[in-house]
Amino acid sequence: MIWENKIATTLQWTKEISNREQKEAVAAKIAERVKDGDVIGVGSGSTSYLALLAISQKVKEQKLRVTAIPTSHEVSLTCSIMGLPTSTLLNARPDWYFDGADEVDPKKNLIKGRGGAMFAEKLVMKSAPENYILVDSSKFVSFLGEKFAAPIEVDPRALHLVETELAKLGAREVTLRMAVSKDGPVITEAGNLILDVRFAQIADGFEKEVKSIPGVVESGLFMNYNFEVLTT
Numbered sequence: 001m002i003w004e005n006k007i008a009t010t011l012q013w014t015k016e017i018s019n020r021e022q023k024e025a026v027a028a029k030i031a032e033r034v035k036d037g038d039v040i041g042v043g044s045g046s047t048s049y050l051a052l053l054a055i056s057q058k059v060k061e062q063k064l065r066v067t068a069i070p071t072s073h074e075v076s077l078t079c080s081i082m083g084l085p086t087s088t089l090l091n092a093r094p095d096w097y098f099d100g101a102d103e104v105d106p107k108k109n110l111i112k113g114r115g116g117a118m119f120a121e122k123l124v125m126k127s128a129p130e131n132y133i134l135v136d137s138s139k140f141v142s143f144l145g146e147k148f149a150a151p152i153e154v155d156p157r158a159l160h161l162v163e164t165e166l167a168k169l170g171a172r173e174v175t176l177r178m179a180v181s182k183d184g185p186v187i188t189e190a191g192n193l194i195l196d197v198r199f200a201q202i203a204d205g206f207e208k209e210v211k212s213i214p215g216v217v218e219s220g221l222f223m224n225y226n227f228e229v230l231t232t
Helices: 022-033 046-062 073-082 118-127 156-168 206-211
Strands: 038-040 067-068 096-098 132-133 152-153 171-176 193-199 217-220 228-230
Touching: 022 046, 022 132, 022 228, 038 046, 038 118, 046 073, 046 096, 067 073, 096 118, 096 206, 118 152, 118 217, 152 156, 156 171, 156 193, 206 217
Parallel strands: 038 067, 038 096, 096 132, 132 228
Antiparallel strands: 152 193, 152 217, 171 193
């Protein structure tokens, strides 16, 4: 018996995609890299969504065998709709990985994680020998935190402890991320909360300082990672 996936096939990107033309151009660039037999790590976010559209089109047209390793349920559903088979890090290692970013500074440090999947994104990124960050021109900043707060995933039991320790690290504003279309806060796929934090300064090594706080699961700071930035 085959399931009639009426709900899944209606899945669309929920918001209007900003700078869509630029994002589609960089999505086309990453699709050019796809070859038969690739195992591809797939990040979360609107740019990754557009890249998946371009990749799935190439896979269908050229009848390629490609496997995706998603970083969220959202990406997994999208792959299912597009007919791309998926796997996990337990069963496969990605040949390469792609993702978007919220901010890119001059040293190629990133803020990511507005979709709340930064823990899985770091796992897949570190597992892949090649990484590509896809961004439009609006993502380049002079310093991290210029436009966006840094998201931090926190065990609910440690919420007050983490808030106190973040203040010691120079946090100017700490906000619990609230959900849209449901009551209460955003709950990550691992059952944790997300704090959006604005710091006075994000210096080198800051990612490790934040991660050392008991109760912090992961942060959206990606500092000193190995990747190539693709842009228009």
